[in-house]
Amino acid sequence: MNAWFVPGRTAEKRIGRWLAEMEAEADRFADEKGRDAFAFEPIESRYLEAAPASLQIRTPYARTVVEEIREIPHARWDAARRLWSVPYRSFEQLRQRWPAIEAAAEHSEPEARRARREAVRGTEKEAASRARLKERRRHRYPVPDDDAPPLDRAIGTHVGIVFFIGTDGEIADPATVSAFYFPAADDEEYVWASWRRGTLEELVTTWPARMPPQAPERVRGWWTPTLDELRPARREAKSRRRAKERSQQAAGKALRSEAGG
Known part of the structure; x- marks a missing residue:
């Protein structure tokens, strides 16, 4: 077997420094390119x-x-300056994704948001959107009365990954189920179950399913989430935690300022 043998710790450190320098040189070359x-x-x-x-x-x-x-490889979020930083060595990947990035950014401009709101004001579409938002804020989800999901475990649903807390047995109206969640089965009775979002730690330690949910699971309304489903949920949980930390830091800074004044 062809392999290097590096005797002694000093030689090992020299090899490590040399490899780091070679990697840095490659990065500099890629950035220049x-x-x-x-x-x-x-x-x-x-x-x-x-x-x-x-x-x-x-x-x-x-x-x-x-x-x-x-x-995009090596892209990072600069929280202090509120911007994304992408090294020049990742320019090609950025260029490939830029049309989608720019279109989404323009779609999210305040003027564009206001224009969309004005366009649907007073229409059935606006009423339906408000109804969906109101229903989602209730943090409830329909589950089969005879096949409820386990509690306090990451569960995939038609509204994302949630952790079910429990149910008081309230019957879910099939029309509401079909309008806001998923098509209710004719021969199934559903009850409302309350849920919460998972923490980053809970989502990171969740063991994903190997296969995406099959038709019977989607009809049932819940399943074990896959890694592709867990990844965005973990990112959202991480963002929520960072936002909470920033809020706490700002509150602490304000209190210290008041105490000092």
Whole structure:
């Protein structure tokens, strides 16, 4: 077997430093190549700024933007400056995803949001949207009376991954089930079950299903989530935790300021 044998810890450290230097040199070369590619065919957009060290993206919040950028190698979120930073070595991947990123950003501009709200104001579509939002805020979900999901475990549903808390046995109206959740089976009786969002720790430690839910599970309304379902749920949980931490830090800073004043 062809392999290197490095005697002694000092030699091992030298090899480690050498490998790190080689990797850094490769990154610098890739950045230069990406910088040249950007200079030759730049992305011109109000959402993108070419800084000396990286490409910086600042857009209104949109889930599609976040999902697309997270697929770009080495992209990172700068919480202090509220922008995404993408190294030049990832320019090609950014260019491939940019049409979707820019379209989602424009769709999320305040003016575009207001225009969409005005377009549906007073229509049946607006009424239906308000009804869905009101129903979702109740944090309830229909489950078969004779086949309820386990409690306090990550469960895939038609409204995302949730952790069921319990049920008081209240019968769910089939019309409400079909209107807001999934088509109710004619021969099935449903009860309302309350639910909560999972914490990041709970979602990270959830063992995913190997296969996506089959037709009977989707008809039933709940299933064991797959890794593809868990990943966005984990990202959302991480974002919620960061937002909570920022809020707590801001509150603590305000209290210290008041105490000092």
